[in-house]
Amino acid sequence: MAGEQSSGTFVPVPGETPELKARSAARVERLEILDERIETPTLPTTAATSGVEIRRARATLSWPIENFGASLPNLLATVAGNLFELKSITGLRILDIRLPAAFAQAYPGPRFGIEGTRRLAGVKDGPIIGTIIKPSVGFDPQQTADLVASLCEGGIDFIKDDELQADGPHCPFDARVRAVMQVVNAHADRTGRKVMVAFNLTGDLDQMRRRHDLLVAEGATCLMASVNSVGLTGMIELGRFSALPIHAHRNGWGYLSRHPLLGWSYVAWQKIWRLAGADHMHVNGLANKFSEDDDSVIASARTCLTPLFPDKPCLAMPVFSSGQGVRQAPGTYAALGSTDLIVTAGGGIVAHPGGPAAGVAALRQAWEAAVAGIPLDRHAREHRELEQALGAAA
Structure with missing residues (x-):
């Protein structure tokens, strides 16, 4: 999830140096395992699941704002983009989102x-x-x-x-x-x-x-x-x-x-x-x-x-x-x-x-x-x- 939605892709690529990752990669801030092995995936998946443990967890991820700036459309492309399609993930729900002050400065919010x-x-x-x-x-x-x-x-x-x-x-x-x-x-x-x-x-x-x-x-x-x-x-x-x-x-x-x-x-x-x-x-x-x-x-x-x-x-x-x-x-x-x-x-x-x-x-x-x-x-x-x-x- 962190790699796909920041600097990574499905294979290593030239240029994704440790320095670039330190600057631009998303971070997994917390990973809390909620259940033991799940027998049936939430959604069908083309990933081979036979013998693979499926577990449910609550993950907290963070992104450098420098990746996309104080832009709500691009924020959505990051936190709610291709994550839902990843075949290794059989269910994903966004529970909450915390935004830095730059978004308060960029958008008016309710006028009334x-x-x-x-x-x-x-x-x-x-x-x-x-x-x-x-x-x-x-x-x-x-x-x-x-x-x-x-x-x-x-x-x-x-x-x-x-x-x-x-x-x-x-x-x-x-x-x-x-x-x-x-x-x-x-x-x-x-x-x-x-x-x-x-x-x-x-x-x-x-x-x-x-x-x-x-x-x-x-x-x-x-x-x-x-x-x-x-x-x-x-x-x-x-x-x-x-x-x-x-x-x-x-x-x-x-x-x-x-x-x-x-x-x-x-x-x-x-x-x-x-x-x-x-x-x-x-x-x-x-x-x-x-x-x-x-x-x-x-x-x-x-x-x-x-x-x-x-x-x-x-x-x-x-x-x-x-x-x-x-x-x-x-x-x-x-x-x-x-x-x-x-x-x-x-x-x-x-x-x-x-x-x-x-x-x-x-x-x-x-x-x-x-x-x-x-x-x-x-x-x-x-x-x-x-x-x-x-x-x-x-």
């Missing part, structure tokens, strides 16, 4: 983060209560705006496009933005508080720049990008020119992480995107509809709230989503110990028996109870919306 998001959303404390436009696709711009209007009247803090809704002919980005911002701006004029809407501008660089400029012109306060779709360079450029908070959606995360012995840990992966400029990072949610367990979700959320550098924290607001509703509030708060989060309940709000406004009220009531340490069923005795939501979720 937690404080800026709260300021623009008008939420000084407590969780930011949000939802997702549902149905995910199928509404036209006016239908989308009508739903947004009812959510605004219901007291929502945050609304986001579903990641499947982009710029299709049935609901073009420009028309959707203008229709939605008309109702958002009108609501702000009446109430003095502007609901934050994260519009999905995922596309190529020119498209994202043009869509960003339209959002700014229409008075929007957030944008959304699917980070695995736009790629690292796309995200870096978006972070450099965006005048709005960036809501980073991680769709596709499963193919990077679902096998426990392959791919990435979120603890390592999210650091790259925060440094590139993500202000909000999706972390899944408790009792979610996907395969991730609750401990992993909370670990992901905590790491978003953990500083990257002593002098540049680069904190990002964790976004809880995926099948969220009133019942997850107590467990989420107890495990995270913070209300610095966005909760996006799609069906949990828009499918409330009393309508979207009642769904907003119910989720807010659930979080009020969680923070106050009041059991949900007791709080529901005096809060009809919460009572209805608990009945619907039973």
Whole structure:
């Protein structure tokens, strides 16, 4: 691993002198054997395994920054490049990554983060209560705006496009933005508080720049990008020119992480995107509809709230989503110990028996109870919306 990803290759080559190795070779800082012999390799391999001991270990490697400089794309080519293909390794997962201060100087990190998001959303404390436009696709711009209007009247803090809704002919980005911002701006004029809407501008660089400029012109306060779709360079450029908070959606995360012995840990992966400029990072949610367990979700959320550098924290607001509703509030708060989060309940709000406004009220009531340490069923005795939501979720 160290040789392949620094000065070495599959055979000795002229010029790879001891002096060059001392200057440029990766180092194995620690090797901890975790298991005795493994009978079956994690992945099939063309390497002859008959009679060869297969063991699992935790390795810590380091690279001289002079090899690639303070460059996130080239960092990834080094730590997550050809290592996964080596036939002598039958499984590899990146658990964490520690970056020198040069990366903090080279990249902006989140421009808004937690404080800026709260300021623009008008939420000084407590969780930011949000939802997702549902149905995910199928509404036209006016239908989308009508739903947004009812959510605004219901007291929502945050609304986001579903990641499947982009710029299709049935609901073009420009028309959707203008229709939605008309109702958002009108609501702000009446109430003095502007609901934050994260519009999905995922596309190529020119498209994202043009869509960003339209959002700014229409008075929007957030944008959304699917980070695995736009790629690292796309995200870096978006972070450099965006005048709005960036809501980073991680769709596709499963193919990077679902096998426990392959791919990435979120603890390592999210650091790259925060440094590139993500202000909000999706972390899944408790009792979610996907395969991730609750401990992993909370670990992901905590790491978003953990500083990257002593002098540049680069904190990002964790976004809880995926099948969220009133019942997850107590467990989420107890495990995270913070209300610095966005909760996006799609069906949990828009499918409330009393309508979207009642769904907003119910989720807010659930979080009020969680923070106050009041059991949900007791709080529901005096809060009809919460009572209805608990009945619907039973």
